[in-house]
Amino acid sequence: MSEARTTIAGGWSPFEAPTAEEKLILKEALLGLLGVDYLPIAVSKQVVNGMNYRFISKATVVYPGAKPYLVEIFVHVPPGGKPELKNIKNVTKDLPETAFLSLGGWSDWHPLTPGEKVIFHLATKDILGVVYDPIEVRTQVVAGMNLEFKAVAHPVVPHSEPYDVIVSIFQPLDGAPYVESITKVNN
Structure with a gap:
């Protein structure tokens, strides 16, 4: 994506397609988690003491015949620090x-x-x-x-x-x- 993204301090930016850098942030935050593949679809950011990321991702449990579902993944990157996983929330649990x-x-x-x-x-x-x-x-x-x-x-x-x-x-x-x-x- 070539255009600059705007983020208001304290507020969440609109959801956009994740950049390669944002995909790497998510990948690093999920290191060590096994058993589920996560594919980021969209990301929103929030400027705080560092940066918060809110990813909408397709999640698929790693076993034959597993059905994908959507999750919201929250990641915090402190100033000069590494991405920290804060929460993973299932957003499709109420679907038929x-x-x-x-x-x-x-x-x-x-x-x-x-x-x-x-x-x-x-x-x-x-x-x-x-x-x-x-x-x-x-x-x-x-x-x-x-x-x-x-x-x-x-x-x-x-x-x-x-x-x-x-x-x-x-x-x-x-x-x-x-x-x-x-x-x-x-x-």
């Missing part, structure tokens, strides 16, 4: 069992988790002329993750009527999510 199916299958439609909201925001933040309000999502684990969001499109043109859409987003294993298509739903 079908939210993450085996490789290739689609989940049922479900309310967005915090991690899915971040993915939607990262993929659509640069779209001009229309504001999208996601309502539900379904996911498909592939080499990465496909996500389909039911959303309401609100054109920013005066006197325009909102309309329903399906926003298809791909979250690669490594890198930022992106919109693959936006399809108007005929009611």
Whole structure:
């Protein structure tokens, strides 16, 4: 990412795709933890005495057939110090069992988790002329993750009527999510 990120002292920055440096900070903070693979999807930062990082990550227990889930990982880096793991919080514990199916299958439609909201925001933040309000999502684990969001499109043109859409987003294993298509739903 080439543009400078802005962070307000004491407040959390907006979620962004993690840089290579931020991925290394997370990797160093997780050293010694075994049994779960963590793939960072987004990061938010907070300037304190050093820097706090809040990562949304896909977590997969290391055993055959394990289902991925989303976690929020909190890391603190003191001035001149090494990254310290502070907390790992499961953000998908309230999802239905079908939210993450085996490789290739689609989940049922479900309310967005915090991690899915971040993915939607990262993929659509640069779209001009229309504001999208996601309502539900379904996911498909592939080499990465496909996500389909039911959303309401609100054109920013005066006197325009909102309309329903399906926003298809791909979250690669490594890198930022992106919109693959936006399809108007005929009611």
